Amino acid sequence: MGNNEQGPVLVVMAAGLGSRFKGLKQIQPVDDAGHILMDYAVYDGLECGFSEIVFIIRKDFEDRFKEAIGNRISAKCPVTYVYQELTDYPGDIAFPEDRKKPWGTTHALWSAREALRGKSFLTINADDFYGRGAYKAAFDFLDSVKDEDGTHHGCICYDLIKTLSPTGTVSRGICKVDSENNLVRIDERKNIKLEDGKGFFTLDGGETYTEIPEGALASMNLWAFGKGFIDDIEVSFKKRFEEGVAANPLTFEETISDAVQDILTRGAGSVTCLPTDEQWFGMTYVEELDMVKDRLKTLREEGVYVDSKW
Template structure:
């Protein structure tokens, strides 16, 4: 059974200032998602699932139908605030989605096979998708998941601080923890996380998670159970988020194994509006090197 690629595209893009998931960055109007989808198809993935807000379904269908029809199966899943609350009322102060963990849980109705999860607005590189496909088709099971690990230095922005999930690894390169670090930026010759946590200075070759996860469908039971706990404890906290690493951490503590798949693929994203020209340049550089055509779907 071919694995599925889940693309998380329900976020509100508050720091970027617009719906960056569908902004054109490629020379023929390609979104960053287009490159991820093309790399996934090339690697062997059999289905694409777009996790979106229901109100954007028509936009996404219009954008991707002509590109993907006949090339790969695709479906839509929807993340809405009232999902999985089991009768609890949504607080008036809550406006943003419940977080990436809730987003993954929202894809359960349309995913029955091993699957990868990525952000819509991050470029991950072909090597990452090839390695994810190999893991999902040969090693993923009820007790073994994976995360693709990137070099911290390759994930920083020139236009502001970033938040990154710093991976703690054991001697076998299995994940021990993901600690969210905030306000990370290069300062001179060092990389500093100005968030009050220690260590303040981070090694440039620190392995970080860019939210590229590889799961067996058994993971849905973990998400469902942990979201119940989260809602019980955080329903009234307006900005609380149920995040993927929290579920992964619980899985590891209960004896599960999460492999760290290291990749040397280029990573870049659009946290800030000012990042857009750099993203366009990096895509053009890859096109000039022959990694992609000037029209992905032409």
């Protein structure tokens, strides 16, 4: 287990509303047995060495979530539930009237602070398929990191162009790395579109688009965080949250990419980029459901997933 005695935790972020999917995509069945995409994620995580799961969900979603997957997983490994709620946030500011939008993925991890403090962990999106090799790379990284303060982190990076959707625009953290695969900068870009085999992003609502360089790497929220990450965001996120809500009370949100960039800017940690050749796919849009089902069926037929083990 290396120097990480407890072993790293697999953190599944499943509190999103799925507005573009037009439903609760987190519990949408993706095979004839009724498994959901998270089943495949947890399967891969357990196969690669993770032995504890933290699910970040909404409280009002708990019963349906446990019925769809939670009870099944808790029979295989320790499971902790954490609730990401709009009214639970850092600071003493008043809750903004008419706020509906979630606070973002940094807030999701802040919500899990009690479950994750002092631990290393891997974050994943509930509606993404990452490929088993990505989990193995993340587990091996976390298991081998030797920094005592837990400020050295990892990011599993994908070829950006392979993560874009022909169905609609997506958000991605675009990574800039140096010659030794250290993450130098990460910029969260929204409304990235795929056109003629190339990626383009806009900063002005679609008035103009900028082409993303070929070979660009993207973060897909597969972050391997050291045990010091939670201590950092407990302090730093509070400040950014208060400033952000004061400026934009109805629209402020912060992604994990934003939090990581803040760490890099402050020199409060380092991040190793771990490129992967695994094929990512996900369910941002309902039109992608059939594609997801077909790909998973192929993987089962190839023996990557064995029903008898699940």
